[in-house]
């Protein structure tokens with residue numbers, strides 16, 4: 481792939497953006513610039529929204545069973561092209577191939593769910609609630625919906641949004657991260673092959689200006705956002721004040737609690753895959769492990785031994801390291817800044833990922849797995865979202881202390897407990913206040929039929945992505961009260977009996 485300028489897809493045509501500023505998309509494994517992503521603005525976004533608005537009436541009037549057929553075709557194409565989509569994702573993001581395939585499969589599961597939209601969108605009926613009046617609820621699409629997505633799951637997170645919105649009868653404008661636009665371009669090609677009518681799905685690029693245009697555009701009825709907490713807060717407030725529905729998922733700081741009776745055979749592999757999978761660039765990654773009652777004595781030696789065996793390397797050429805690079809040199813520098821802060825604040829740096837390189841790719845954005853212990857709850861590394869392969873281990877005396885620490889975090893995405901005790905697991909499940917809880921599982925990220933249920937500063941809005949909530953978000957409900965007059969009943973209204 482050369483240094484091409486990314487095209488937009490508007491009203492069924494690939495087109496150049498009007499923008500004259502560009503973001504350099506890099507191969508994270510080598511640091512090489514591989515494409516220019518236009519920093520689109522008002523004219524580009526307005527054109528995309530106009531195309532989506534024009535396509536809406538006909539698409540909304542297309543029977544849901546027919547809309548689902550387009551999704552079936554798209555699902556088959558995604559399955560067939562999983563490998564080439566994964567290759568693009570590995571290139572622009574730096575994920576390993578199994579991570580890329582896993583991510584894409586998670587996106588595909590949402591498309592699978594949407595193929596069942598005729599079942600999922602059904603309303604309720606209740607006959608004769610008094611006076612012969614029958615009740616019925618029917619769900620209708622909203623109009624043009626917009627999706628704004630982060631760099632870290634370019635193959636999955638857009639699929640949390642547009643397949644659901646489109647299957648419900650809406651039309652869609654997607655604005656992927658300027659850092660990872662190429663995966664979106666590849667799946668847009670598959671949307672074209674699936675035959676969706678022009679204007680149903682549109683792709684624009686860009687960053688703040690493109691987003692701001694979507695947030696205030698009168699024809700955009702709903703905004704779905706996933707990204708960092710400050711931007712999520714801004715999106716929620718700005719879109720809501722402009723009269724739109726909003727679901728805005730933000731950042732995270734996730735915890736594992738390891739009890740003294742924890743099943744060690746699960747603890748160590750789960751910490752490794754959760755903390756260091758996708759180079760720690762996951763909103764569900766574990767950042768803090770809380771060792772209760774001295775459990776660290778059992779799992780730490782095993783964890784360190786496993787980490788020391790991990791391989792780090794390039795992911796753009798089909799090789800299979802355990803971990804790839806992070807997204808950019810700036811992001812790596814930010815992660816390194818947190819490692820320096822941890823050392824300064826007094827934590828013990830047991831494994832230091834700084835300075836790791838891939839021999840054949842010296843300019844790639846590498847940083848190895850990093851582990852601190854002796855971390856106090858008030859340290860910056862225990863509180864801030866680092867979004868890299870940095871794990872903090874905190875020691876506490878009791879499950880209660882661990883729950884109190886987790887609940888004091890402003891974030892509320894995920895927490896897991898490792899224990900063989902039913903009462904401890906039950907206490908954890910009911911008292912801990914992130915919205916996604918795991919009991920002896922690695923990453924408690926729900927599959928498509930359950931909502932991705934962040935709380936607190938990890939989510940702003942009412943209806944989450946995925947599951948039934950996603951369908952409620954992209955539809956509005958009408959309640960119809962109907963009375964059909966039967967022979968003789970007209971007399972009740974003084975209208976005569978008719979003939």
Ligand code: NAD
Nearest residue numbers: 629630631656657687688691707708711729730731732763
């Ligand atoms: P980001 O907030 O920087 O960017 C997300 C999107 O917002 C991008 O499309 C970007 O172009 C746009 N954007 C950035 N700054 C903006 C601004 N000032 N105004 C308007 N739009 C703006 O996030 P990122 O770095 O791409 O992604 C990483 C973050 O996403 C992490 O905080 C991570 O926890 C979070 N995330 C959350 C979830 C979740 O489900 N809660 C899932 C994945 C990632």
